Amino acid sequence: MRKLTYFFSLLFVTLVTFIIIYFNITKPRIMIIHSYHPEYAWTRDINIGLIRVLERHPNYSIKWHYMDTQRHSGKEWFRKAGIMAREAVDQWEPHVLILLDDSASELVGKYYVNHPKINIVFAGLNGDYKPYGYHTANNVTGILEQKQLQALKETIQMVEIVKTFKAHTTDSASNAVNLSDISNIKMEDKHNVPRIFYLSDPSESLKIFRIFMDTFDWKPFNYIGSYEANDYEDWKKAVLENADKTDYIIVANYRKLPKTSKKEDENKFASAKEVMEWTEKNSKMPVIGINVFNVEDGAMLSVGVSPYEQGEVSAQMAVDIIEGIKQPKDIPIKLNEQFIIALRKSIMQGRGIELPAIYEAFARATANYYE
């Protein structure tokens, strides 16, 4: 009797062990590799999108890895971050690898192109995906991140329309406003056409984006050009010197802005908050961002790519692959469709800028409204 009890207890342990091992081996595994650090607003918001989808699949095993290539840069850091990330992938062999932003594809993704067991879903790629070999891969799909310049242009148009409308109501007490007024703003008089100027830091990803900015059709506005600041001092100079030459300053990112021009400081970056707050305080012209986090940093208004969409779409693609609904090669690479408005009311009021209430409501609904 005692032996039988002993046998059954051992049988129980053995069975439980095998069930656990079997369950863990067959459990769907997703590894999410971010190019940046978890506290970065863009990364944080992509994670919100990812979780929205992945929390519906509690049976998945999910691992997060952050390469932190925003706060640290330089060849050495990239090499180290790449080794650590690839080691983590090799160790865990996920069924799907979700790679966020360019560095993750550069340092990890291109090593797993056409891998027999690992599928890749990328998100947040600004430019071309060919450098990573994705165009020839049958295990890769994803969503691109193209800045919403059309939405940005329409928002500036709206600012101008409201401005014109207000001027009309003051002058003629007329309540009517023609939405096409903006296209007629004394186009014949070049000086009165609102002018736009783009300012960026010297990062590689913004170099590519600068081409998009420079070639975009900004009509009816007058795009006076762009400038890549070498460091924080240079940035300040550009803001002050262009004060009378432009009506709007557009910014994307300034996290790779070296504090000084000294060679030894090339990897010491100015605080993003400090840069944005200084810019907003010292710029005569309104500063508009094209990333949602610009307003969190201290800007007045931004029209940015939705990080939630990047997260949700890439997570849904991963789910479709894991559930066997589609193969990566059957999922077309998507272009982002959504954008987010973020605004800081106090600065808008300070500059006398107004937008229809729907903008504020949208910003509030997405938790991107700041007093």
Next chain:
Amino acid sequence: MDEARKTQLEFVEREAGNFGKLFAWVLCIVLPALIYYYAPKYGVSHEVSIFMAIMSVTLVMWIAELLPDFVPGLFAILLFLMFGLAPKDVIMSGFSSDGFFLALSVLALGTVIQSSGLSYRYALIIMKRVPDNTFWYMLSLFFTGLFLTPLVPVIAGRASIVAPVLNEVVKHCDEKVKQSASTVLFASGINGITFLSAAFLSSTPLNLIIYGMLPLQEQQAFNFIKWTYASSVVALCMLVLYFIISVVYFKTFSRLGIGKDYINEQLKCLGKVKKSEWIAMFGVIILGIGIFTSSLHKISIPWIAFALLYFLLFIGTLNKEDFRNKIDWPFLFLLGSMIGLVSTMYYLDIDDILAKHLNWLAGYMSNNLKVFILLLSGTILLVRLIVPMNATVLIFAATLLPLAAASGVSPWLIGFIILLMSESSIFNYQAPYLYSFRNITKGTVMQDDSRIMGFNIILIVVKLSAIYISIPFWTNIGVL
């Protein structure tokens, strides 16, 4: 020394200790008040001021050893909760972390290995097969300690296994060589159980604390295998240098004239391998297999260890009494508190504040690591002259691990150096955890303490050299 003078000295020592404690308690009252009052004047936020005030009390308690180590840790956690410095799940995160369950399981397995008698049997078998020479006994004593290092996660536990073996060896030595062999064998015994502690994740509770304090990603990377792999070059260099220096420094190698009868007697007393020893062996093998095949079964190592703990409880090898009495619960509470403390630091962005205010140190860390290693090691050695090992590790780790993460330097590497250097001791009083070793061997092993002290100083240089030699290897594997 006459009895009266001895009593007088003891009285003076006691009074000095009492005065030190009195002064520390006064500091516990004054320091937080001063910090809370003055910190905001330097632009420190309200929450961070409170955090700093609480930490100042905790540090004083640790340094002055006012209370057992885990009590100040719990005190800090309690006050964080009371003052609402972070959400409850952040402050209490240590008690649900992977590190906590890993530590609990490793301690439980260590208890079974030790109490089953398996480790003592192993030590005797090794001694039985050793050729009768000081050099071979030195090697086998050292390697016995080293073999036990990853298996018995407490230094005192390893001491209680190796010290009796050393006693027996010295006791059965030829009288002519006993005096000279004592020092070299003592050094081997004591260094075997301590010298490479930092090289294995499971060798001391402090290693597990450092592991628990690492960022989650770093924890996943530096599990058992990677930890040992990353420290392998340091360990190898230390081993080679240790034996070369031992031979050169002690120069007393000769035949010991030890008969093996006493070992046979001891083994006879132990009898056949007991069920609990088989289970302990099985536990070690299963954990080993689990760790080495983790890339196949995809189960996290802390959960494999936890499953093993469950198995030991299930079959009764670790019974309710042992579970209650033999597991070092105070250490586990200290571990849980430390992880919570670091999580709270991250929550309050104190890592960024540290990086900003210790900019020069962060600069050395990321731009001139070689100088930083020297600075760090020197500072630790100095601090260790007056501060106990646990407090030293906790203070340096709590400050430097978040700073390393913010500066882009591997927190594991900094933690490893802190562990390696903090474990160094020159004087006996610096290593109270070796009292049991000294007590057991007292009266039998007549080592020359001044020679041991000189040897310890050389070993510090060995450790530092090994770190520098390992830098290219760390660069190659992506740690640097």
